[in-house]
Amino acid sequence: MSNDVQRFDITAGFLHYIWIMPVQAVVSAFVMYNSVGYAAFIGIAAMLLQAVLLQGYLSHLQGKLRFKIAHRTDARVKLMSELTSGIQVIKMYAWEKPFQKVVQFARKLEIDCLTKTSYIRGFTVALMVFTERFTTYLTIITYVLLGNPLTSDKVFSLAQFFNTIQLYMAILFPLAMSTFAEAVVSIRRLEDFLLLEETSVSVAPAEEVSDEQVKDAIKIKEGKASWIPNPIIETLSNLNLEIKPGSLCAVVGSVGSGKSSLLQLFLKELPLSSGNLVTNGTISYASQEPWLFVSTVRNNILFGHQFVRSVYSEVVRVCALGRDFEQLPQGDKTLVGERGVSLSGGQRARVNLARAVYRDADIYLFDDPLSAVDAHVGKELFDECIVKYLKGKTRILVTHQLQFLKQVDQIIIIDNGQIEKVGSFEELSENELSYLKRSASEEELERSTYEKQTIRKRLLSIDSTQSSNIDNENENAEPVETQELMEKGAITSSLYKKYFTAGAPIIALILLILLIIIAQMFSNAADLWVTYWTNNQEKYYKKKQMEALENESELNLSLATKNILNGTMNESLLDTNTSSITSDSTNFTIDFEINQIRNESLYADISQYSQDFYIYLYTFFIIGSIVLTTLRSLFFFKVCMRASKNLHNTMFSNLLQATMRFFDENPSGRILTRFSKDMGQIDETLPRAMLDAIQIFMVMSGILAMVFIVSPWMILPTILLAIIFLYIRIIYLASGQDIKRLESITRAPVFSHVSASMNGLATIRSCKAQYMVSKEFDVLQDQHTTSWYLFLVTTEAFGFYLDIICVIFLAVVTFQFIIFDDGKTLSGNVGLVISQSLILTGMLQHGIRQTAEVSSQMTSVERVLQYSNIEKEGPFESVPTKKPHRDWPKNGEVKFENLYLRYIPTEEPILRNLNIHIKPGEKIGIVGRTGAGKSSLISALFRLASTEGKLSIDDVDTKEIGLHDLRQKISIIPQEPVLFSASLRHNLDPFDKCDDKTLWKALEDAELKEAIEHLNQEVSGGGSNFSAGQRQLICLARAIIRNNKILVLDEATANVDPQTDSLIQTTIRKNFKNCTVLTIAHRLNTVMDSDKILVMESGEAVEFNSPRELLTDQDGYLTKMAKETGPSMEAKLRKIAEETFAMKTRTEETRSLKDEINTSETPNGIITSEKLNEDTSTTNDNEV
DSSP: OOSTTHHHHHHHTTTTHHHHHHHHHHHHHHHHHHHHTTHHHHHHHHHHIIIIIIHHHHHHHHHHHHHHHHHHHHHHHHHHHHHHHTHHHHHHHTOHHHHHHHHHHHHHHHHHHHHHHHHHHHHHHHHHHHHHHHHHHHHHHHHHHTTOOOOHHHHHHHHHHHHHHHIIIIIIHHHHHHHHHHHHHHHHHHHHHHTSOOOOOOOOOGGGSOHHHHTOSEEEEEEEEOSSSSOSSOSEEEEEEEEOTTOEEEEEOOTTSSHHHHHHHHTTOSOEEEEEEEEOSOEEEEOSSOOOOSEEHHHHHHTTSOOOHHHHHHHHHHTTOHHHHHHSTTGGGOEEOGGGTTSOHHHHHHHHHHHHHHSOOSEEEEESTTTTSOHHHHHHIIIIIIIIITTTSEEEEEOSOGGGGGGOSEEEEEETTEEEEEEOTTTSOHHHHHHHHHHHTTSOOSOOHHHHHHHHHHHHHHHHHHHHHTSOTTTSOOOOOOOOOOOOSOOOHHHHHHHHHHHSOHHHHHHHHHHHHHHHHHHHHHHHHHHHHHHHHHHHHHHHHHHHHHHHHHHHHHHHHHHHHHSOHHHHHHHHHHHHHHHHHHHHHHHHHHHHHHHOGGGSSOOOOOHHHHHHHHHHHHHHHHHHHHHHHHHHHHHHHHHHHHHHHHHHHHHHTBOHHHHHHSOHHHHHHIIIIIHHIIIIIHHHHHHHHHHHHHHHHHHHHHHHHHOGGGHHHHHHHHHHHHHHHHHHHHHHHHHHHHHHHHHHHHHHHHHHHHHTHHHHHHTTOHHHHHHHHHHHHHHHHHHHHHHHHHHHHHHHHHHHHHHHHHHHHHHHHHHTOOSOOOHHHHHHHHHHHHHHHHHHHHHHHHHHHHHHHHHHHHHHHHTTSSOBOOOSSOOGGGOOOTTOOSSOOEEEEEEEEESSTTSOOSEEEEEEEEOTTOEEEEEOSTTSSHHHHHHHHTTOSEEEEEEEETTEEGGGSOHHHHHTTEEEEOSSOOOOSEEHHHHHOTTOOSOHHHHHHHHHHTTOGGGOSOTTOEEOGGGTTSOHHHHHHHHHHHHHHHOOSEEEEESTTTTSOHHHHHHHHHHHHHHSTTSEEEEEOSSGGGTTTSSEEEEEETTEEEEEEOHHHHHTOTTSHHHHHHHTTOHHHHHHHHHHHHHHHHHHHHHHHHHHHHHHHHHOOOTTSOOOOHHHHHHHHHHHHHHO
16 A cells, blocks of 8 residues: 555556657657758767667666565565564563664665665666767768758757657656556556455345255355365364354363364455355454454444444443443543553453344354453453343353353354364263363352342442443533644754764765766856857857858959950940949948858857867766766665664664653654655655655756857846746745645554554455445545645646746746847757756746755654654663673562552553552562552563652662663563564573573473474464464463573463463462463462462552461452352362461471471481481372
């Protein structure tokens, strides 16, 4: 979109010159042939050779390079898209430097092609400048060598004709060919995209469905499916399934077994390679990873459907969103930022679920929506939403919450892409249900009376709050997204200085300026020399004419005298009158012409050189002009490419150092626009426009200088016209630059909308919202097109007024030679001034348009440089005097002292007055309701936001050290695993510090070794070729490789099945037994065996102690949370807490005993260890 589609706009402006050029060339060639004969064809042949053959070859090269550039730009922008999406993970892993290397390498590959293209463009621009002079030179030299006299009418008419042909052949035709070639490449790329296989999302018509099929909501027979054509192993195979209408079906299986792929098959996103699939009815879908777009919470739920208050209120209630609306600053009208940044993970999941539930459908597909919420909310969602509210609808639930399986009608066990068994909880055999029954029996599905009363009170509270958060539908205007900063006013000279100094040092820029001036001096010298040659030729031939006339006069006088002396008287008398009249007439004519020539003092002194000298010096000026003009273009493009490279690197470096708040407030589309569209203009459009503007300015300066030398009277009207021109230019730029800025700003939402739509395609299609999303895109595109059209028409209007000024200037130049003629003006000078003024007429509009284009394109430089002023984090590296020791931290002790955290400096703190002491090696569970501040605790630990107070690790204040020194020493397994388009090796170890053995060992510990073919296996964007559980295990392998003393688990097991959950917990206990582990969890059973539990509420630490101690407080927060899980689970949680406390007590006693024995010795100096071994053995038996 940023490159290929735009090519059509550019190509349309030049396409017609492909056929106009031949017509113009034929007509001009005919006229020139009538003027100078066959010599004209030499110049035309040279121009055809340059403009058609050479330019055609260069256009072909440009087209091939354009194809490479497009692919490499796409690769770089794709990397930037992944980087902006996963920036938080990159910052927490301290991976900025390796990612900087990856992006810079991609940029280098792109710049290499761009540099080659720029050199071709530089040579092309040079051709455009010297082609007219070179072809005129060849024609003049040929004409002179054929023995013809050189006259001003021939020279300057030729120059004007070649200038006209050059405009079409050397400028407009090559532009048309190059833009056409690039458009062809873009068309091929668009064709490849449009010919991609499309997904069939239509529902089978009722009349095509047999009576037998109507009995089933979904029916698959001998189904096979794969994401790629002709795979070695099918993604799904041997599928035979019948789902009855109105049933509740659960899909269970291990990580990577194919559960999500099965839902994608039902949605027809996953193509069926063989077999039959019938779906009867409309489908609504809630994805595993919540998809939210930039709008209000309400709009995300409605998603284009009509707002029905009663239905909406009920959906909010059953999706447990009432309390969240109460906490959000503007209720359900709170703006959801890109990727849902303004909501917590649980809130995003429930809004995503509410959107699916609000839509009235026949079949509901839920891809594990319960994993992202805590236990009591998950139970409420299952009971109130899935079971009760959607009763009578066909519901298919992918879940790892096996305690709910007793309540479903049908269980589908899927493994390795195949359906192993289908049946109810009671129908499945003991072996098939061994782990299911064990998990389900641990949960009591009946709530206690206390719990029911609690929920009833909570629901009443929600109903009351909904009136305040939903009813004010029209009272408050919806909030809008933070608007992009737009500069105002004209482009300043300091911006140009920053651009050029980014490309070269001052000395190099001075050399470039000198080269530009000297090249123009050679070009003007060639014009002046041919004028001087023409004038001297004219003087020479007039002098010869004078001498011939004088000789003729003397001859006539001598003949008359002879006749008078030798003739007879009669003859003299007869012829007296006739001879007298003839002689007087002849002598009068000769004397008049002689006197006219003699009166012209300009012909008195003729510097007549040899013909060869004129040719050699003319050749020298032409060759010098060609060489210097070419060097000037290449040097200029080299400076521009260096500037483009440095500006990109500077912007990217500043982006990596930006705070998380910057990414939260700026959508990825806005950021990517600068790295795609703006950088594309700086790379390609700006250098060409700027060089054109500079060259035209130099040519115009030379023309005006020659006009003033020949006719000083032209200074006053030129100044007057220049004032008018500057006034018009000021008016144009006042609006033109702001319109260009507006065009850039209206472009960003288009890319953001497309990016968001691509991420939520399955949801959009399942909701049949393609038309709505397309209309939204049309509105955004129309807004951008409107600003783009305004920019085009203002430019055209500006050009029209410039043409008027040029016509007036040409008229003044022409008539002043008639009005102020004193008989001394040489015809060569007149021809030079008028021909150059005609050039000026065609050039001024193009030049001013190019200067306006430069000013407009400089807004891209302005937008790129804006990122040099964004708010940055602290330095990555520590000051040498405060750099922590290499093996820091040794213990993993963490202290929060009077800590406050703010995401926005002007707002209230999110975390308040935290005073927590985590001892070395302690396992800490962090719990709390949604929005309590659990994730903000991680932000404080990793310094992702502004903090006040003190946070120290092993007595080192984290504010005093560099961010990389801090973040590299803390491992994290995030709630949403992030993988990047690269090899698996790079995803595990981007620094390349570990050998293969270490990486394979980490994969083996994470139980991923069997699923990995090799370490260089490619990972698709976002890790789409791995399941959600496998992506989480890869993150676990990362943590194992880092081997830090502090590990943070942010809902690490939320999206995995119980077996994988148990595996992760076992791996953590094994590999991190001597480490400090902080675990954020929704499910209390995953943290109840922790040494201590931290309970967060409204940004404060309300409880912090061992689970056993906290559960003894009947009014405590943890006790209330445990009771909300149900009596059976509460009893289990208490049992785990007691066993953990007892085990810890025994471990401490054993450790004390070891210390005591180690300090005691026998008389022989040998330590006795029998008792130690006995006690240790007893302890180990109890633990087992």
